[in-house]
Amino acid sequence: xxxxxxxxxxxxxxxxxxxxxxxxxxxxxxxxxxxxxxxxxxxxxxxxxxxxxxxxxxxxxxxxxxxxxxxxxxxxxxxxxxxxxxxxxxxxxxxxxxxxxxxxxxxxxxxxxxxxxxxxxxxxxxxxxxxxxxxxxxxxxxxxxxxxxxxxxxxxxxxxxxxxxxxxxxxxxxxxxxxxxxxxxxxxxxxxxxxxxxxxxxxxxxxxxxxxxxxxxxxxxxxxxxxxxxxxxxxxxxxxxxxxxxxxxxxxxxxxxxxxxxxx
Amino acid sequence: xxxxxxxxxxxxxxxxxxxxxxxxxxxxxxxxxxxxxxxxxxxxxxxxxxxxxxxxxxxxxxxxxxxxxxxxxxxxxxxxxxxxxxxxxxxxxxxxxxxxxxxxxxxxxxxxxxxxxxxxxxxxxxxxxxxxxxxxxxxxxxxxxxxxxxxxxxxxxxxxxxxxxxxxxxxxxxxxxxxxxxxxxxxxxxxxxxxxxxxxxxxxxxxxxxxxxxxxxxxxxxxxxxxxxxxxxxxxxxxxxxxxxxxxxxxxxxxxxxxxxxxxxxxxxxxxxxxxxxxxxxxxxxxxxxxxxxxxxxxxxxxxxxxxxxxxxxxxxxxxxxxxx
Ligand SMILES: Nc1ncnc2c1ncn2[C@@H]1O[C@H](COP(=O)(O)OP(=O)(O)O)[C@@H](O)[C@H]1O
Ligand SMILES: [Mg+2]
Numbered sequence: 001x002x003x004x005x006x007x008x009x010x011x012x013x014x015x016x017x018x019x020x021x022x023x024x025x026x027x028x029x030x031x032x033x034x035x036x037x038x039x040x041x042x043x044x045x046x047x048x049x050x051x052x053x054x055x056x057x058x059x060x061x062x063x064x065x066x067x068x069x070x071x072x073x074x075x076x077x078x079x080x081x082x083x084x085x086x087x088x089x090x091x092x093x094x095x096x097x098x099x100x101x102x103x104x105x106x107x108x109x110x111x112x113x114x115x116x117x118x119x120x121x122x123x124x125x126x127x128x129x130x131x132x133x134x135x136x137x138x139x140x141x142x143x144x145x146x147x148x149x150x151x152x153x154x155x156x157x158x159x160x161x162x163x164x165x166x167x168x169x170x171x172x173x174x175x176x177x178x179x180x181x182x183x184x185x186x187x188x189x190x191x192x193x194x195x196x197x198x199x200x201x202x203x204x205x206x207x208x209x210x211x212x213x214x215x216x217x218x219x220x221x222x223x224x225x226x227x228x229x230x231x232x233x234x235x236x237x238x239x240x241x242x243x244x245x246x247x248x249x250x251x252x253x254x255x256x257x258x259x260x261x262x263x264x
Numbered sequence: 265x266x267x268x269x270x271x272x273x274x275x276x277x278x279x280x281x282x283x284x285x286x287x288x289x290x291x292x293x294x295x296x297x298x299x300x301x302x303x304x305x306x307x308x309x310x311x312x313x314x315x316x317x318x319x320x321x322x323x324x325x326x327x328x329x330x331x332x333x334x335x336x337x338x339x340x341x342x343x344x345x346x347x348x349x350x351x352x353x354x355x356x357x358x359x360x361x362x363x364x365x366x367x368x369x370x371x372x373x374x375x376x377x378x379x380x381x382x383x384x385x386x387x388x389x390x391x392x393x394x395x396x397x398x399x400x401x402x403x404x405x406x407x408x409x410x411x412x413x414x415x416x417x418x419x420x421x422x423x424x425x426x427x428x429x430x431x432x433x434x435x436x437x438x439x440x441x442x443x444x445x446x447x448x449x450x451x452x453x454x455x456x457x458x459x460x461x462x463x464x465x466x467x468x469x470x471x472x473x474x475x476x477x478x479x480x481x482x483x484x485x486x487x488x489x490x491x492x493x494x495x496x497x498x499x500x501x502x503x504x505x506x507x508x509x510x511x512x513x514x515x516x517x518x519x520x521x522x523x524x525x526x527x528x529x530x531x532x533x534x535x536x537x538x539x540x541x542x543x544x545x546x547x548x549x550x551x552x553x554x555x556x557x558x559x560x561x562x563x564x565x566x567x568x569x570x571x572x573x574x575x576x577x578x579x580x581x582x583x584x585x586x587x588x589x
Contacts, residue, residue, distance in 0.1 A: 006337065013367045021355050091351040095412075098315050099368040100340040 010105020011112055014096065018083065018113025022120070032076055032121060036068045040128065043190065058221055065134050066217040067189030069144075070151070072125055073118050074184060074209065077152045078176055080114025081159020084260075085172045103261045107160055111256070114156035115149060122148050134220060143219045143238075150245050151212040157252035164259035187213045193229060205231060208248050215241040266329060268293045268420060268452050269314065273323035276309050283309040285475040286323070291420075291454060291468075296446060298466035299456040300556065306475040307456035308348055311424050314454075315345055328419045341369070344413030348424040348456075350405050352397050358384065358408050359393040362415055369416040376415075383411035387441065403434035410441060414451075421445075423455040427462060439465055460556040469556070471563055478563045487554045490562045493531030495538070496523045496550040505544050527554065 022029065044061035051060045087093035096106055122144070129136045159176070166172040186200070187209040193201055204210050214229045215238050229236045267290035276284040284306040291297040299307045312318040314325055316336045325332045328342035345351075352361055359380065366376040384390040387407035397405065406426060413421055423442075427435040443465070445451050455466070463469050463483065470480035479486060499505040506517045506524045517526035528534045531551045539549060561567050 003337075009368070009370055013364065016367065017353070017356075017364055020360065021353075024355055090354065091347065091349045092353045093351075094317065094345075094347055095351040095353075095365070096368070097317060098340055098343075098345055099365070100337045100370075101368055102337070 006100060006102045007105040007108065010099075010101030011108040013099075013101065014106050014109020015113035015116065016109075018080070018110065019116055021083075022113075022117045029121075032072075032079070033124060035075070036072050036125060037128070039071075040065065040068055040132070044132065059133070061132050062134055062221065063192070063217070064190060065129070065132055066220040067187070067213050069122055069125055069148075070187065070209070070213040070216050071184050071189050072121050073148055073152050073212075074155055074180065076118035076121050077114050077155035078159040078180060079117070080110050080156040081161075081163035081176070082169065082172055083114070084110060084160055084163040085166050085169050088167070089169060104257050107157075107257050107260045110160055111153055111156040111253070114159070115152040118152040118156075119145065119148055140219055144216065147212075147215055147219060147242070150242065150249055151216075154208075154245060154249040154252045157249070157256040160256040161252065161259045164256070164262060183207060183209050186210070188229070189213055205229065208244065211236060211241040211244050215245070267291055268295075268329075269297075269325075269327050269454060271310075271314070271323070271325045274310065274313060274320055274325055275322045276306075276313055276318060277321045282475055284313070287472070287475070287477055288323075289470050289477060289480060291452060293419075293452055294446070294450045295468060296442070296453045296455070296466045298463045298469045299454070299472055300458065300460070300463045300469050300560070301456075301472035302458055304474075305458075305472045307472060308424055310472075311345075311422050311454075311456065314339075315343055315422060316340055341416070342419045344416065344418035344421045346406070346409045346413050346421070346423045346426055348428065350402075350409065352400075352405050352408060352412075354396075354398045356397065357394050358389055358397055358400075361397060361408065362412055365412050365415050371416055379415055383414055387411045403430050403437070406430060406434075406438060407441075410438070414445070418451075420452045420454060423453065425456055425458070427457075427459065435459075435462070460560075463556050471560060473560075473564050479559070483556060486556065486559045490554045490558050491527030492529040492554070493534075494525060494527055494552050494554050494558060495531055495535065496525045498523050498547045499544045500547070501544065505542075508542070508544065523550075 040061065043064060047060045084093070087096065097103075126136060126141075128134075162175055162179075163172055166175070186204045186207045188204055193204040193210065196204070210229060214236060218238050218241075223237065269289075269291035271290070272288045274284055274287045275282065287306070287310060289297075299310065301307055309318065313320050314327055314332060316332055316339050319333065327339045330338040330342065332339050353364070356364065362380045362384070363376070366380065371379070380393075381390065384393050387410060389404060389408055389411070392400070392404070397408070400408065410421075410423075410426070413423075426442075427438055430438070439462075442453060446453060455462075457463055466483065468480065468482055469486060470477045471486070472478070479489070481489070497505070502519055502522065502524050506519060509515060509517045509524065509526060513526075513528070515526045515528065517524050519525075535549070535551050539546065557567060
């Protein structure tokens with residue numbers, strides 16, 4: 001086990017590079033925002049009128065917007081994993097692996113970098129809120145940031161865990177796509193999952209991301225609208241959900257460190 | 265004093281392939297030590313074990329007195345690396361690549377910026393420090409990697425095929441830096457190559473073939489061990505002429521490319537005598553110092569070129585490897 005100073009140095013050095021690369025790559029920044037915006041515009045325009053309000057004072061686009069925020073966190077965080085595969089393919093991973101920083105520091109750095117990038121993208125998405133009729137207050141912002149952080153950490157860890165076993169970008173992308181689309185669609189991004197067919201409800205409630213999405217939604221829309229997730233007739237509060245995500249984070253973080261340490 | 269690199273009984277297997285089989289050697293402080301061998305001989309694998317990227321299957325190795333398995337951090341701090349495939353981040357500038365390295369090795373700021381400037385000036389990239397590395401030529405990237413490998417003042421610099429794929433002029437240039445460095449800093453350099461002429465620059469060479477060291481010594485001693493200077497000649501009846509050489513001088517000649525070849529000590533005095541007294545008519549006669557090619561040939565029975573895949577195959581393999589690895 002590397003000493004704490006090495007883990008700490010590894011974390012910030014690796015994270016620093018992730019951010020440097022993100023800032024240097026405008027096309028990635030824009031393309032990662034394109035999809036959520038597309039969803040918002042098309043689904044928003046298409047369904048908002050047709051569906052009418054989903055709850056008191058909440059129309060479809062206001063319902064979907066927090067879900068899209070969560071989706072941005074998900075896709076962006078898993079990118080931390082692909083950056084590991086990318087580094088391996090283009091050789092830079094070796095430069096990191098032979099530096100005196102220890103594997104754990106590298107994993108933490110990739111996670112911290114991925115998390116900060118995800119957070120930056122969420123903040124960019126917030127610019128849209130006023131145009132969509134979504135209320136945004138300092139209190140909401142203050143609650144949103146830590147939620148995004150804990151959600152992102154687990155997802156970054158998941159991406160890195162998967163990446164540790166992957167040799168090529170194609171393989172990683174395939175796996176993530178098989179993983180990511182079901183996760184997004186089953187997480188209640190586009191519909192409230194309490195009044196869907198039972199089989200769908202079961203899958204959705206088994207999907208941990210559902211609780212992340214719901215927590216972010218509660219932050220934006222408030223609780224008690226009848227849109228929340230109920231498990232065994234208990235409606236999940238933000239605290240419940242944060243605890244769940246936290247436990248999941250710890251497991252995934254451990255998994256990522258173990259998986260990455262296989263590389264010596 | 266103990267040697268700066270010590271390897272003993274090193275074995276590394278990949279599944280059924282034994283990439284390195286029972287390799288032992290030692291490198292002294294300040295030496296330029298070369299691993300010479302064809303592709304697939306196990307050179308890169310050996311470096312990867314020494315730089316803590318690969319676990320040895322068995323045997324032990326230490327660098328700068330630190331064990332490569334138990335004291336990885338200390339080993340990493342002691343070494344600089346230039347890998348066979350480039351490990352520069354294309355999306356950062358030259359300067360950012362070096363600065364990243366400085367952070368990763370915990371070099372204090374005041375020292376770091378000065379060293380970055382010195383090293384970039386040394387490899388003549390100071391003017392291009394802000395430039396995107398994507399636009400760099402292969403030679404420029406190599407120079408940048410050498411600068412980076414030196415930034416944290418390592419005790420040993422590892423170079424895996426440092427001039428592979430570079431044009432002769434760039435190769436000479438890179439060797440100028442390396443010789444200079446070694447003079448000024450007393451740096452120990454461990455390099456691998458399959459270029460014979462490059463191996464000539466080393467103080468000592470280990471010839472490696474199929475995972476085993478078949479000889480190690482100074483380039484001159486290795487060449488002497490071949491049996492002195494190489495005499496080649498062609499006659500009307502080469503086979504008969506070879507028989508004649510065998511009887512007269514008790515030397516075992518070989519027939520190759522329509523020529524009779526054999527080695528003698530001090531060829532300059534041997535040759536006039538030979539030409540004057542040889543009974544057969546000679547169509548051509550040649551004399552040269554043995555090269556490391558001859559050394560490899562006499563040690564393995566193959567020419568180093570023959571034991572390599574041709575360039576195209578290599579390229580394809582490299583591309584396939586890129587997807588797999
Ligand atoms: N990661 C690996 N997996 C499987 N085989 C490998 C791996 N790395 C190297 N080898 C094999 O080990 C042998 C030695 O390879 P290498 O050390 O790269 O040789 P060199 O650097 O001398 O060209 C080759 O047969 C090569 O195919
Ligand atoms: Mg090699």
